Amino acid sequence: MMGQLKQERLRVREQNHFLDLLMQVSPMGVIILNFGGEVTQLNPVAAKMLRVKMHEVIGKKMAGIATPLALALSTMELEETKDVRLEDANIYKCTYAYFIDQGFRHPFFLIERMTDVVMRAEKKAYEKVIRLIAHEVNNTTAGITSTLDTLNEALVDVEGTEDMRQVMQVCVERCYSMGRFITRFADVVKIPEPTLTMSSLNELATVCARFMEGICADRQINLQLQCSDEVNDVPMDVSLMEQVLVNIIKNSAESIGVGGDILIRTITPATIEVADNGKGIDQDTADRLFTPFFST
Incomplete structure (x- = not known):
């Protein structure tokens, strides 16, 4: 009897050691809770996803951990699985489940980072939509502008048609603007490697x-403009960074409207910052900042 008990304890110890190793090397975040919903154990991946140090969250409930992912987990029901999209564009598949140990339930979270998978799928979908839209719009506007140009030339020597020709010219310009607009959309999927x-x-x-x-x-x-003389040079694609910075400044100007201040400054060791006194954005807009083609 004693020998069997010893063997059973050894088997359980080895099994627990194996499960601990699996947790430590798992690419998924694992958070184990006690009966009161307090964190008793988590692996390094989960700590990284939560953006906390492991010892800082032991003994805390998820609602008491002030990070976006932890707050999202705190709202989940037991045996629920849902996708969580954070403001930083990271997407996580989260499962709230439990296992039985010595007859008692032990709740736990499994967190899988889905950002790269979802981004690749969305990019492919957007590429198809953009190519289709660009093709249809460009073909349509090309036919319209050609017809309007021909009609405009035919009416040059006809008296009393100046107003009509001006309206047609406005239509032609709008068609060209639409073409440029859709071309910029198409350029989103053609951004070169930096x-x-x-x-x-x-x-x-x-x-x-x-x-x-x-x-x-x-x-x-x-x-x-405020530039620090101590700012270090950094590896970057200047053309792409110029496009990014110009867009940020443009957004600042549009946020301000008329009359205001925009400050561009560089900060050591290698930071560039744009600040303005515009009206800012609400939380709903902030959650969708990284959604392609979203605009306010």
Whole structure:
């Protein structure tokens, strides 16, 4: 009897050790709770997903951990599985379940990072939609502009048609604008791989500020530039970063409207920051910032 009991304890100990090893090396986040819903154990992946240190959350309930993912987990019902999309564009598949140990339920969370999988699927879907839309719009506008140009030329020598020709010219310009608009959408799926070179953040900020001065002046916006002499050069694709920074400044100007301030500054060791006194965005908009083609 004693020998059997000893063997059983050894088997359980070895089994628990094996499960502990699996938790530590698992690519999924694992969080184990006690009967009161307090965290008793979590693996390194779960700590990274929660953006906490492991010892900081032991003994806490999920609702008491002030991170977006933890707060989302705290709202789940037992035996529920749902996808959680955070503001930083990360997507997680979360399962709240339990296992039986010595006749008692032990709740736990399984968290799987789905960001890359979902992004690839969404990108393929957007590529197909964009190609279809671009093809149909460009074909349609090409036919319309060609017809309007021909009609406009035919009416040049006809008296009393100036108003009509002006309206047709407006229609032609709108067609060209629509073509440029859809082309910009199509460019989203053609962004090249970045070519990294050691470049100056100060020079990037200066070039973009100079480029956006005219737009800001038209809106009576004071555009300021503050560059730190101690900022390090960083590896970046200058062309792509210029596009990013110009878009951010443009968004700031649109947020302000008329009259206001935009500050572009570089901070050591290698940070570039754009601040404005615009009206900002609400939480619903913030949750959708990284959704392709979403705009306010």
